[in-house]
Amino acid sequence: MSSSSASGTHSRIRSDHATELAEDYVEAIAEIAESSGQCRAVDLSRHFGVSHVTVSKAIGRLVRDGYATTEPYGPVALTAKGQRVAKAAKARHEIVYRFLLALGVGEKTAQTDSEGLEHHVSQETLKAMQAFMEKDEG
Amino acid sequence: MSSSSASGTHSRIRSDHATELAEDYVEAIAEIAESSGQCRAVDLSRHFGVSHVTVSKAIGRLVRDGYATTEPYGPVALTAKGQRVAKAAKARHEIVYRFLLALGVGEKTAQTDSEGLEHHVSQETLKAMQAFMEKDEG
DNA sequence: TTTGAAATTTAGCCTGGGCTGTATTTTGAA
DNA sequence: TTCAAAATACAGCCCAGGCTAAATTTCAAA
Numbered sequence: 181m182s183s184s185s186a187s188g189t190h191s192r193i194r195s196d197h198a199t200e201l202a203e204d205y206v207e208a209i210a211e212i213a214e215s216s217g218q219c220r221a222v223d224l225s226r227h228f229g230v231s232h233v234t235v236s237k238a239i240g241r242l243v244r245d246g247y248a249t250t251e252p253y254g255p256v257a258l259t260a261k262g263q264r265v266a267k268a269a270k271a272r273h274e275i276v277y278r279f280l281l282a283l284g285v286g287e288k289t290a291q292t293d294s295e296g297l298e299h300h301v302s303q304e305t306l307k308a309m310q311a312f313m314e315k316d317e318g
Numbered sequence: 319m320s321s322s323s324a325s326g327t328h329s330r331i332r333s334d335h336a337t338e339l340a341e342d343y344v345e346a347i348a349e350i351a352e353s354s355g356q357c358r359a360v361d362l363s364r365h366f367g368v369s370h371v372t373v374s375k376a377i378g379r380l381v382r383d384g385y386a387t388t389e390p391y392g393p394v395a396l397t398a399k400g401q402r403v404a405k406a407a408k409a410r411h412e413i414v415y416r417f418l419l420a421l422g423v424g425e426k427t428a429q430t431d432s433e434g435l436e437h438h439v440s441q442e443t444l445k446a447m448q449a450f451m452e453k454d455e456g
Numbered sequence: 457t458t459t460g461a462a463a464t465t466t467a468g469c470c471t472g473g474g475c476t477g478t479a480t481t482t483t484g485a486a
Numbered sequence: 487t488t489c490a491a492a493a494t495a496c497a498g499c500c501c502a503g504g505c506t507a508a509a510t511t512t513c514a515a516a
Contacts, residue, residue, distance in 0.1 A: 232465095301431060
């Protein structure tokens with residue numbers, strides 16, 4: 181396996197972590213807003229199982245980084261940038277999820293694993309997953 | 319995709335992060351120790367591309383959590399627990415890496431992606447990956 | 457219209473993982 | 487043997503992501 185090494189690879193993984201939560205949040209915000217018309221901090225708090233304060237701080241970072249907007253005591257809305265990220269994250273998530281099912285993994289595991297994997301799958305691997313599903317299923 | 323939700327799944331993802339770095343470190347320590355006889359902080363610093371101070375603190379956590387031992391100004395060694403974790407991480411890493419290759423992903427991407435994915439793949443998915451490789455190649 | 461419950465905010469705390477700068481210890485070369 | 491360079495440690499800083507407790511605002515029901 182040629183011993184990985186060479187800071188580059190690993191530092192990419194590290195910096196990925198910085199955006200993982202943001203992606204999880206915008207994805208959740210888009211889902212909730214779509215299903216119930218708007219997304220409030222309390223919805224996210226329930227969704228992720230963390231305190232409302234944690235959500236509030238996370239929303240603050242999303243706003244700071246241009247992914248979302250909000251008003252005091254109001255709901256959260258995604259910016260155009262946030263919507264792009266949410267859409268891309270959802271697409272990746274679905275590909276990974278369907279791929280795991282096609283691989284023969286059970287639904288529950290596919291769901292759990294796809295949430296963990298979606299942030300670490302490159303475009304090239306996504307392509308390979310899609311190719312596999314096309315070959316495999318239709 | 320049944321909108322994920324339900325704190326359980328996501329909180330698992332969060333707490334995973336706590337052990338990811340530990341796994342990366344013990345895996346790297348095992349590799350370096352195997353190839354050069356011992357592992358020093360400076361080796362890890364170069365391996366991960368982070369400062370020696372960051373490595374020093376990480377080693378402190380490894381020691382605190384029973385994964386490694388060290389003496390002042392001395393090299394780092396894995397405990398039995400650390401060796402178990404390193405071995406398991408390496409095994410997972412290799413399965414994921416070979417699986418990606420079998421999927422048709424290029425070597426470089428397989429290397430990068432496997433580093434990101436290895437911490438998020440469940441036993442069930444690993445089994446499915448192995449089954450795929452056996453069917454596909456063996 | 458008032459009031460109480462629900463939601464949000466603010467303050468303050470913790471750990472992890474990153475950094476710089478400075479001191480200390482090892483160790484190899486002169 | 488001495489001394490400078492390399493490695494390690496220590497002090498102190500930052501931000502992310504988690505928490506509790508307390509203050510504030512909204513909003514619906516009485």
